[in-house]
Amino acid sequence: MAHPFYPSGVPRMNHVAMTVPAELLAGEGRADLCRYFSEVLGFDELPTMTEDRKRLVLSCVHWDQFIFLMAGDPTMSCPAGDHYGFGVGSLQELVAARDRARAFAASDERMVLDDLRADDQGPVVIHSIYLTYLLPMRCELQWWEFVP
Structure with missing residues (x-):
């Protein structure tokens, strides 16, 4: 609607x-x-x-x-919880992004990956990763799994 x-x-x-x-x-x-x-x-x-x-x-x-x-x-500074986010279309896409982040982190220790987690909200499970690299704000990628 x-x-x-x-x-x-x-x-x-x-x-x-x-x-x-x-x-x-x-x-x-x-x-x-x-x-x-x-x-x-x-x-x-x-x-x-x-x-x-x-x-x-x-x-x-x-x-x-x-x-x-x-x-x-002054440059931007923010608490660790501040972030911007993107939704992806599938769990496989989220896992692939996580894997690319792991590979990047292996070559650059400044890359921080908060690995895959699942937040069960009942009708939806929100799967996410957080990525931090050089910028003051972290990036979150999410995939929403709707539970029947």
Whole structure:
């Protein structure tokens, strides 16, 4: 059923933005972020949006969903519980992302993986992993298993 405010469809999150140190958006820092997002999540840099030491935009598979990183002072800081999240379409996709994160962590100790967990809410079991790499905010991937 459509919401009266949005008769054309459900609104969806289209980006998350974080303020980070300028060094992270240049040279090795930018290369590390791009490698992580590409190898683990399949997200790619939008090079036309990149400004060295100022801005890095990573497409989250589709051009209108993205992570927007900008240089600034003060930089973002947040408690460990703060995060942004993505839903995936199957448990197999979630496990595959976990496996890619494990492989990445084996080559870069800065990568932190909170391994697969299941939160049983009765009618739904929420399976998730958390990923932390270089940014102030963690990323959560979820798959919702609806229980008959």
